[in-house]
Amino acid sequence: MRDWFTLNAQVLYWLLVAPFRGVPVRLGPVFEQMVRIGVQAVPMTALTSLSIGITLAMQGAHELTRMGAASFVPDLVAMTILRELGPLLVGVVVIGRSGSAVTAELGTMKVSEEIEALEVMAIDPMRYLVLPRFVAMLVMLPALTVFGNYIGMAGGWAICHFSLDMETASYIRRLVESSHPMDLYSGMVKSVVFAWLIITISCVYGLGVKGGAEGVGRATTNSVVVSILTMLIADACLTAIFFFGES
């Protein structure tokens, strides 16, 4: 826990303070990490979001048709994906793909003395290793979430169009009319918070590895478990703040 606060403080120093003292954030490694964390996760995000969009629409179609409210299926899909499942599922995808990879990579570097070597070369591992991953995650997870939202709604469209005979135009119109900007914004805020939690937790576990390959394995498992749990708790808290505060 203390390591986690230290890591946050140091990363924020390198991100927000150091650039004004003539030590800019290097963009090369940031882009490299953005490709690994973001671009390479596109296919998996697309598949996950598509299937969840389809599933939601099918569930909705089944129940709502019985009540004679089939035209509300798009509302259901949009609201659920934008507010909740979009950020959450993309978060899970990224934890599985990149959070675990970051922990394993940093952990392996720790046990093979690479981190120590960096420190002895007067290179701060926070700046050299953690900062690019941090920035990349904070940019790419929200971007993936937006992308996943679109794909999920396309999945909903497939069901509405082919099984409920809804016109494409009216599906889109329904989406636009029923969803509020707040739905999107709350989802985006969530995904930024998730990104921050995932990457800091993954890095802390990676840098904290002790004892050989076994330690790396254990740290990776712990990092994934803790990331998912923390993300779910944060999700509940944020939902309470956004949608439960006023009413």
Next chain:
Amino acid sequence: MSEPVIEVRDLVRKFGDRTVLNGISFTVEKGDTMIIMGGSGCGKSTLLRHIIGSMMPTSGSIKIFGQETTGMTPQELQKLRLRFGMNFQFGALLQSLTVGENVALPLIENSDVDPEIVDLVVKMKLELVGLTGFEHLKPAEISGGMRKRVGLARAVALDPELLFSDEPTSGLDPIMTAVIDQLTLDLTRKLDMTAVVVSHDMTSAFRIGTKMIMLGAGKKQGRIIAMGTPDEIRNSDNPEVQQFINGRPDGPIPLKLAKEDYIDSLIGHPRMNER
């Protein structure tokens, strides 16, 4: 006389209840090549780790360039580290970078030189350790001895005033050992670099050393049992030193358990039976 480059006083380090370093004191003057000898597991690498500040002692004092490193802030330590290079026992190269990028790393991160100059320096340093043409390979694609030489090239990339080298020649063939020794000699004698070298290889130790210390094992774990110039060490009348530099299996250094202890450890420690 100017002040020593390294001054270690009463260095003690315990891991749990095992005392690995037990009251080590020595000084290294500018231009010296200090050789640290001792049996495997006697704490040589641990001693280096304390001097470079990546481990903190249980007690004692370490001064580098006259500055006390124990209790230094990370920032101060970082500044100091720009002035020395470290060659790790197992290379400690970054696996994700190529050989060339590894050597370039200290230059890119800690100086403002142009990419072309970095390229040039990398080529020169790799040439020094006989690895021209390997800059595009990954550390996993080269041999252990080559990795070590890359580590040395990286350690001297910034032309440090002080070089630490942990067994730079173990695992190398005799010719390559001579090349690395010659390199160390050139750096220390011609460029006035100070070096601290851990070595098991007596030929190379006597070739490059100007001062030597030997760490003890067994009951003398963590203590310096001999210190002096190569000649003093060679002519030392300490039987442990003689056993070590002549590589004799029998002698005062207890490498194996005594017969009774051996039988005890085979049939189980007496205390274990009580449980």
